[in-house]
Amino acid sequence: MEKFNQLSGIAAPMDLVNIDTDMIIPKQFLKTIKRSGLGVNLFDEMRYNLDGTEIEDFVLNQPAYREASILVAGDNFGCGSSREHAPWAIADFGIRCVISTSFADIFYSNCFKNGILPIVLPEDQRDALMKDAEKGANARIEIDLEAQTVTSSDGEVFNFEVDAFKKHCLQNGLDDIGLTMEKVTAIDTFEATAGAARPWV
Amino acid sequence: MSPKTLYDKIWDAHVADEAEDGTCLLYIDRHLVHEVTSPQAFEGLRMAGRKVRRPEQTIAVPDHNVPTTLDRANAATMTEDSRIQVEALDKNAKDFGLHYYPVSDVRQGVVHIVGPEQGWTLPGMTVVCGDSHTATHGAFGSLAHGIGTSEVEHVLATQTLIQKKSKNMKVEITGKLAPGVTAKDVTMAVIGQTGTAGGTGYVIEYCGEAIESLSMEGRMTVCNMAIEGGARAGLIAPDQTTFDYCMGRPHAPKGAEWEAAMAYWKTLFTDEGAHFDKVLTIKGEDIAPLVTWGTSPEDVLAITDVVPSPDSFEGGKVNAVKRSIDYMGLTAGQKLSDIEIDTVFIGSCTNGRIEDFRAAAAILKGKKIKDGMRAMVVPGSGLVRAQAEEEGIAQIFIDAGFEWRLAGCSMCLAMNPDQLKPGERCAATSNRNFEGRQGRGGRTHLMSPAMAAAAAITGKLTDVRDLM
Numbered sequence: 001m002e003k004f005n006q007l008s009g010i011a012a013p014m015d016l017v018n019i020d021t022d023m024i025i026p027k028q029f030l031k032t033i034k035r036s037g038l039g040v041n042l043f044d045e046m047r048y049n050l051d052g053t054e055i056e057d058f059v060l061n062q063p064a065y066r067e068a069s070i071l072v073a074g075d076n077f078g079c080g081s082s083r084e085h086a087p088w089a090i091a092d093f094g095i096r097c098v099i100s101t102s103f104a105d106i107f108y109s110n111c112f113k114n115g116i117l118p119i120v121l122p123e124d125q126r127d128a129l130m131k132d133a134e135k136g137a138n139a140r141i142e143i144d145l146e147a148q149t150v151t152s153s154d155g156e157v158f159n160f161e162v163d164a165f166k167k168h169c170l171q172n173g174l175d176d177i178g179l180t181m182e183k184v185t186a187i188d189t190f191e192a193t194a195g196a197a198r199p200w201v
Numbered sequence: 202m203s204p205k206t207l208y209d210k211i212w213d214a215h216v217a218d219e220a221e222d223g224t225c226l227l228y229i230d231r232h233l234v235h236e237v238t239s240p241q242a243f244e245g246l247r248m249a250g251r252k253v254r255r256p257e258q259t260i261a262v263p264d265h266n267v268p269t270t271l272d273r274a275n276a277a278t279m280t281e282d283s284r285i286q287v288e289a290l291d292k293n294a295k296d297f298g299l300h301y302y303p304v305s306d307v308r309q310g311v312v313h314i315v316g317p318e319q320g321w322t323l324p325g326m327t328v329v330c331g332d333s334h335t336a337t338h339g340a341f342g343s344l345a346h347g348i349g350t351s352e353v354e355h356v357l358a359t360q361t362l363i364q365k366k367s368k369n370m371k372v373e374i375t376g377k378l379a380p381g382v383t384a385k386d387v388t389m390a391v392i393g394q395t396g397t398a399g400g401t402g403y404v405i406e407y408c409g410e411a412i413e414s415l416s417m418e419g420r421m422t423v424c425n426m427a428i429e430g431g432a433r434a435g436l437i438a439p440d441q442t443t444f445d446y447c448m449g450r451p452h453a454p455k456g457a458e459w460e461a462a463m464a465y466w467k468t469l470f471t472d473e474g475a476h477f478d479k480v481l482t483i484k485g486e487d488i489a490p491l492v493t494w495g496t497s498p499e500d501v502l503a504i505t506d507v508v509p510s511p512d513s514f515e516g517g518k519v520n521a522v523k524r525s526i527d528y529m530g531l532t533a534g535q536k537l538s539d540i541e542i543d544t545v546f547i548g549s550c551t552n553g554r555i556e557d558f559r560a561a562a563a564i565l566k567g568k569k570i571k572d573g574m575r576a577m578v579v580p581g582s583g584l585v586r587a588q589a590e591e592e593g594i595a596q597i598f599i600d601a602g603f604e605w606r607l608a609g610c611s612m613c614l615a616m617n618p619d620q621l622k623p624g625e626r627c628a629a630t631s632n633r634n635f636e637g638r639q640g641r642g643g644r645t646h647l648m649s650p651a652m653a654a655a656a657a658i659t660g661k662l663t664d665v666r667d668l669m
Contacts, residue, residue, distance in 0.1 A: 015517070022638050045636065045641055076401070080635060113349060114351070180359045
């Protein structure tokens with residue numbers, strides 16, 4: 001997994017609540033057996049007309065935001081399905097950080113497995129960053145994971161919370177399975193004890 | 202010992218390791234796998250030279266992509282990319298030695314219907330699947346939730362998940378439900394009150410007389426949509442209804458093991474005085490037959506209501522409602538019962554069980570669907586289909602003008618050929634009304650099977666109580 005430490009980039013504003021995983025990556029793109037190549041279909045139905053041409057006013061089609069690496073979004077981003085194709089598509093497009101007031105549980109967890117930092121901020125701070133993002137390509141937002149700060153283009157600094165374990169894994173690009181494998185004795189012990197107590201499982 | 206909630210008890214019984222910061226390795230009893238969210242996980246195992254740690258606790262079934270038409274044995278009914286996914290699952294199930302129900306097996310169906318039906322899902326278990334509607338299994342008093350593909354790979358390799366505990370939320374539905382009001386209306390009523398993020402960070406325990414009175418099928422419908430309220434999982438304490446459902450299922454314990462299991466299952470309830478971080482109480486009598494009008498499952502209103510005005514909302518929801526009403530082709534103030542539909546879909550992991558079909562058939566018996574209506578019933582499993590045929594329900598659907606399909610996810614998420622075209626409007630018993638969910642430009646109104654049957658007859662969203 002790609003490490004995440006600091007990020008300075010263009011933030012794209014998506015001021016819409018409940019952006020769901022069907023919007024992020026519609027179902028027709030789930031028929032892949034790979035993780036890569038989904039960026040071109042990120043937000044497909046909002047981004048392209050039926051004939052495949054771009055919908056001009058969609059934020060990621062606007063010249064200022066084509067190189068965006070941060071999304072600032074409305075409440076409850078990523079609600080809906082468990083499809084990890086959503087963070088795969090986001091990462092493949094080049095977005096490494098999403099800022100909102102809240103995220104759906106499974107999507108939030110999926111982000112950390114794919115080198116994406118989801119940041120939860122209070123509404124007023126998210127709104128301030130939304131306004132900042134609306135300024136376009138000249139307004140670069142900076143993220144520092146170690147310091148747990150977001151800095152707006154005006155230099156305003158917002159602190160955010162992140163689980164220490166998730167932060168550690170993201171900073172070091174660690175593979176969860178490898179870490180859990182180191183605890184195999186604990187799993188063996190649990191299985192033996194639970195197996196005796198609940199043999200029907 | 203301090204009193205515990207049902208969730209606390211199941212959680213505590215599955216912690217294999219706990220770090221100082223509270224990060225746990227949660228042991229997983231049952232891992233359900235389908236063709237869409239698993240290929241990359243199996244590929245990951247192969248690349249790392251890893252095995253499935255507990256293949257005997259891992260159950261696979263193709264459901265999302267499979268055609269539901271009667272000619273599906275013909276490979277040409279599937280697009281090539283769908284066929285590749287199903288074939289990959291065939292191969293992965295065989296290579297890794299999983300329990301498998303292929304498309305040709307009468308037990309095949311939607312993963313969340315097959316698991317309980319075969320007795321894989323039992324009280325007190327932890328159940329996961331790379332699908333958000335895994336919440337369904339919470340109906341048995343098991344801790345069940347959806348996971349992403351990386352976590353699918355993690356469970357395959359280690360039989361555990363890295364988790365932190367959620368908070369406890371209680372949703373109590375008191376009293377009795379009125380005639381024409383079903384489990385679907387209950388779960389939609391809850392989301393209507395909490396919103397789609399109201400459950401974020403929580404595991405919900407549903408309780409109260411109205412919940413206790415539900416069958417297992419109804420309880421599965423309620424828990425199924427816990428995820429639509431943002432909760433990690435929904436739970437219902439197991440009782441005699443649960444035990445009766447489980448008894449005799451192919452993979453349920455038998456004999457002395459059954460007795461031992463029962464003794465344990467009877468300890469699975471929330472202790473008197475246990476702490477809930479959030480509580481919601483709804484009077485069962487106050488719930489009316491509901492429909493969704495917008496593009497979020499929280500956009501719920503009684504069928505007797507009207508399309509709301511964006512001005513009646515606050516914050517970011519104002520623009521979202523404007524967008525929804527525009528997408529749905531509606532007008533604020535329009536009566537919901539005036540909305541005309543052209544498609545009806547009865548099925549899905551929410552409402553594809555025998556009880557759902559009985560409820561719809563009771564409305565349809567001796568009647569015809571409106572001329573020009575496209576209506577389909579898609580059983581949740583081959584066994585549901587067989588039972589409905591045996592009970593004469595299938596014939597009622599066919600006589601009314603419905604297509605009687607084979608089992609699969611079908612038009613709930615429209616990954617197979619069952620899709621809406623732009624502008625088509627569907628009365629659906631599934632769980633999501635997102636933009637494009639049932640096909641790009643398609644418009645979805647969620648409701649109960651009985652309400653969908655009523656809409657099929659009149660051609661409009663209809664109060665089922667008028668046809669009872």
